Amino acid sequence: MQTLTALVFDDFETLDLFGPIELFGSLPNEFRIQFASMKGGIIHNHHGVALQTVAVAELAHQTNILLVVGGKGTRPLINDSKFLQTLTTLADNADWVLSVCTGSALLAKAGILDHKRATSNKRAWQWVTEQSDQVDWIKQARWIVDGKFYTSSGVTAGMDMALGFIADRQGRDSAKEVANYTEYRWQQDSRLDDFYNC
């Protein structure tokens, strides 16, 4: 059983989080999910979502897989040194670190992606890549794998990445079964990026 910790914050992007959660959650014998935030309690976003979370310091299970989501809420966090320090500790202690959309801006700003290949949302590309010149940013990609880091492009790209991660760990048949269960047309090729020029 692997524990996935989803790190959220106010004004996270709804589907950056719940797309991967649905897919990992479809394999309850393989993945356990916990929702974390800096202080715990209810986290709100701009879609009216109010999600109960546990404080990072009070998590019940050690993190195997860290999921870092994006959204408007990333903008103030790149100047929040306490948040970035917590993110660094969580990432250092995780076996795998996955980011969706502008979540990679947070990892980059914290220095966690130094000398790694990574991608992000195309609509926020300039802002994201300005957070660090130590990252080998790859614009045309659905998702990128470098060592223990999986970074995806915008929003629903995180779902294709999550299935890619499941395929890498549990096998392609397992990922296909999850895609079929959720009636999801999985884009299996991480290099194919329909939104490069959108």
Next chain:
Amino acid sequence: MQTLTALVFDDFETLDLFGPIELFGSLPNEFRIQFASMKGGIIHNHHGVALQTVAVAELAHQTNILLVVGGKGTRPLINDSKFLQTLTTLADNADWVLSVCTGSALLAKAGILDHKRATSNKRAWQWVTEQSDQVDWIKQARWIVDGKFYTSSGVTAGMDMALGFIADRQGRDSAKEVANYTEYRWQQDSRLDDFYNC
């Protein structure tokens, strides 16, 4: 401004809800979202999600669009007459009623889909269709529109349906813009069903 009320219950399917919420939420000048449950408070599901909701009786805004999701939690609800009565009242008063996955089983059992064409999840097809023989069930469809009712197939089919609904109301360009923003490869053809035989 149209108000979308998402009706949830314990053990709802995560992405049945949050896929459409992301897409409607991407047009904040067009759609306002409120999360409702029978009694209000925190609703839990099998993916560890704990979502704050408002009691149906205490909703701040009148419902234009009712979103009924699916998931394991639908199983006990088909025997809950108070829930089905509330669902009927909500559906009667809404301009549009959208269901994802086994959400259509609830609508069917309540008699709301009598003499309407509708679809549902392929994995739960037999159980869903047993809930009513007064519905014209269409198995091979990504989603079905009949009058004010939009019913979708399983989980991520709800996202294609939500974009279809947005296209029908706000125009296809608006739906495409939402799909591009979320980097979602929208399946625009409601009749194409890759999961008919899965």
